[in-house]
Amino acid sequence: MPFSRKQAKAAATLMAGYGIAALILWGLEKSRILQSINLLVYDYITHLSPAPSGQTKPIVIIGISEGDIKTYGWPIDDSLLCAGIDRLSKDGVKAIGLDLYRDKGIGAQQNCLRETIQRNPTFVSIFNVADAIDPIPGAPIAQQGYNDLVIDEDGVVRRDLVHVGGQDERFVTLPMRLLEITTGQNQLRKQFEAGIGKDSWLSSDSGGYYGLDAAGFQQMLPFAKPGSYRFWTLKQLLSGEIPSQSVRGTVALIGSTAPSLRDLFQVPHTRFQKSASLALMPGVEIHANRLAALMERQAKPQESKIRTSHVEFTNALILFAALISALVTERISPIRRGLLLLMLLIGSWLVAGSLALLLLHVWLELSETTVALLLFGGTGLLRRGALAQVQRQQVERLLGQTTSPAVAEQLWSQRETLLSDGRFEGRQLPVTVIFSDTRNFTTVSEGLSPAALLNWLNRCMAYCVPAITNRGGMVNKFTGDGFMAVYGAPIGLGAAGDARAALQTALEIQQGMEQLNTDLEATGDPPIAIRLGIHSGPVLAGSMGCSERLEYAVIGDTVNCASRLESLEKERHDNLCRILISEETRNLLDQEVAATDEEWIRRLIWMDWGSMKVKGREEPLRIWELRGIAPATAEATQL
Template sequence: MSGKWLQVFKNKRADLKEIIACAIANAIVILAILLLKQAGGLQTLELIAFDIMVRLRNDLEPDPRLLIVGITEEDIVAFNRWPLSDEVIAQLLDRLSQLQPQAIGLDIYRDIPYEPGHQSLIQQLDNPKIITIKALGDAEVQGTLAPPTAPPSRVGFNDLLLDPDGVVRRNLMLATIEDEPFYSFSMRLALRYWQKQGIEPTNSPLHPDGIRWGAAEFLPLDRTSGGYQTIDDQGYQILLDYRSRKSVARVVSVSEVLYGNIPSSWVEDKIVLIGTIAPSGKDLFLTPYSPSRRISPKMPGVLIHAQMVSQLLDVVAGERSLFVFWPPWAEFVWAIAWGVVGIMVVVVVRHPLVWIFCPPLMLGVLWMGGFYLFLNSVWVPMVTPSLTLLFTSVIVIIYLGFRAQRQQQVVMGLLGQNASPEIAKALWNSRDRLMTNGKLPGEKLVATMLFTDIRNFSTISEQIPPEQLIEWLNEYLATLTQCVHSHRGIINKFMGDGIMAAFGVPIARTTEAEIAQDAYAAVACALEMGDRLIELNKLWQSQNLPVIEMRVGIFTGPLVAGSLGSRDRLEYGLLGDSVNIASRLESCEKDRQSEPCRILIAYQTLVYLPDVFEVESWGLIPLKGKQQLIDVYRILGWQSPPQP
């Protein structure tokens, strides 16, 4: 038993090395992709994937709690100056205040007077509902309130965070400079809105850095959240969840407010944001929607602030969820899992045509799963698992393709030249079942063997020059080969002037009907050989070449089929008593022949051929090397028309 297991181990060792090499290659690829992600090399692609998903989802309806008063190009022309004077801004604030808004956010710098009307503007800015802006990022105006008389509780910074590609995807809610906290413009507006309803943010009891505000649990964004790896995560940031690509809320112009007759319901109890939307104002930024907009790809800053305010209002009210992110270890598992999926699917499918469609199909499943999570406010990396899936599946496809090519060479080397195209194709389609470590394993099956030989070949060969003998013999053997292939058999060996053919190998037959079909094919093949021999003899006679007679022996029974030899030199072997009996039938009573092609079969073959062929019983005959007598029959011809 130990010797058997040793042989099994030796047979498995070569393929095991290839499998280990493939596994190591996949592990190295996955590790390289994960390290590339960790170093930030995939961040740009992950952000592009994020933008694509943002554009794919449906927009929400304009926020009814907001009104945007935009300074348009028409307003600049109408008032004939830029920036608009303090008087115009004061009149605008006075008009809006009369309509009882919840809060007014002034996204306009007024750190210096723009006469006329500066004193009027100062008076209007005393309104506790008005929130003004400052800049944290500009050294010249950092810490400068706008205007100087505005209290800190009514001032928010309007700095927008830009990702490395210049796109606004984050909202900086809070910042700390020299231990002094600062609130963002959107945060101030949302705070005032919810304070009127008694909803204040508090420290989260669940997370040390968390904020509990209404229905929302805020957690700060860090440098590894989602597809990020290299961003500056200082301050209290959240991922900006855009409401709409078109209009986050109703937009009116300054002229419409001052000289039009807008309904009071548009302003009453609303948050009003005032800012520049005119392209000449250059307060424009790239957003995830920018790649899909050929005209005016950038979004005005006041609209982005409105997106932020709308998100804060929604999440506190429980109408939208904040984006959540998996920890780094979970993202690694996510990427590795898809790499394993890529390997497993390719291994299971094992069909070259399907391999072409497998990677794209699996990518589609991956992206649908990731997009589903995205729609449920979970942002997971998409590019990283896509790369692991693609590279691992491609590596396995290359490995399996190489292995399949090697197996095909083995199979075709064993059988391809001596088998019909149909048999060769069937062998190749069944290679997974047939091939073990580059060999065809021994398998017990029932088949029909056919042996042929030329009568008195030695005498004939002495009459023909060697070079002419080879051509003459090749013509004869080629004819026999065509007969075998046309009846779906294989030629196992050329034995000088004869052949050894088999019907029913190497794919084992599972039913009696299949075995009978093989027996029928073998006898039909032998009869066709006889007909073709008559034609060849006529041709050879006209060419002054010898005419010949041949013998055929056919037997149906169990045998063992498999490859013999080493990995460097293999041949397909058929072993068993059935092979020997067929060979003995061919040589049985050599002088007892009255036709060009004598065909002898045993009873074991005849039982599969009821009422098909006309036979002559030769009775029980002792065959050379056999102790038991064999019931022998000679095939005379067709008893019924041959099957098509």
């Protein structure tokens, strides 16, 4: 079925709104703002997560502290390092990693490190690929390991480059080399290169990263509690203060820890530490964490301790967030409820994503998904708000001030089902119609100026209109010296309820005419008397006219009959407010008595006019005149 011009315009507006939201989301992603937020959230939740103690790991750190520098000077003499390495080997350390560059010797005994590394197969020398710094001269290939760290754009170490495949035997990381010396085999490295656990490595869009350089085998680095590894200073090692049993069977890492040496890095845990001593992490401690993670992975090479969502899952999640937020804000009424549900969705997602990392160690993309919820949900709310404003203007234009605030609120709540293209769609509705006219209007008008005449009529309408609108009726039109009121259109209380409301209105007007005429007499104005005709039945109701002039029209035989009742036998009028009611309306009133047992209906005073023919209708109408209401102790009266 082809789209109409209106439908095509609505679809284009819809697509434009959400298209702009999608472009904003894409722009934020490309600007790296969302990645920065993701990384900050990752660091904070990692900081909150309880970290294991490094004391449980078979790793010890021999740190070169500020005290060591004062004692031995800087750079540390090679002979001191050789003495320390020999002592560790005698104490039963399985592997020793020297996290100090010694491509050039220091001190008088510069050959001692070269000799030590050739005779001690557990000793590993570092080199740096990025800065082209070589290992200790003469170091065997199997005792070399590069110590390059991968640092994110914001200067924080979160990832570990575990291995780079396709390289010659020399290019092995320091932690991997130490693990292989400890275990005596390189099985883990071969498993990685064979593809075991390939889905556990980082890719360019893993977790909260966008366009990451994920070359090689990289994983998120799990950290032990900062400062918790078994630690001794170089002076303690050289002076024999370290018990042999404390280091036996461990891997020892020797490196600088003195802040003045600036071998310090930001890591997730340290970014939120208030203590100055924990503001940064020494490189040697980072290597200890890398080695500990590799030891854990040795048992399960196919798994990473910190898992990250894959790009396919992340994209599906963002798409789902966009769709569900748009659906909630477009479909849930009222708008306030849609907004509350959107806030609940956002809050639930943030809590779920945070708990996934905190408790399950699964890093999901949080920021872009949250922004998708906000953007697409906000677009839906803005569209609904703009449409609501247009619809409010349409309702006001179509009905004006002809309804009560309560009915207007009800119309507003049902606007989406009542309005179509800025109009009330044509519907057949059961209604009760009241027509009124003023007796002897022509005679009175001859004796009053136009301004005085209009004021005289408005004083009457001031009694009639509130009586109508307060009971859910609508003043459909003013007919010069009268009005037409409708109960049940565009919305109502049901046929019987609308008939009851119309009768109550008529009684209030009838009783109000006495006070009005008392007020008119006091100001010297002519008395006023009106006639009311009330009939119930089906009508065709809806907006009629064109874009320049629209009104809510109610047409049909029911309207004609009410008008004829009002004008029937005008001379037969002996009170201030004559009310003629058809049998159809009175039958509905009898139904209301049976349903509600309202006592006041039983006290109505009726005069039977019998069946009479009215102009424009073939079948006669049974007509009743409502003369008033008896006191509370009386029963209904038929005259």
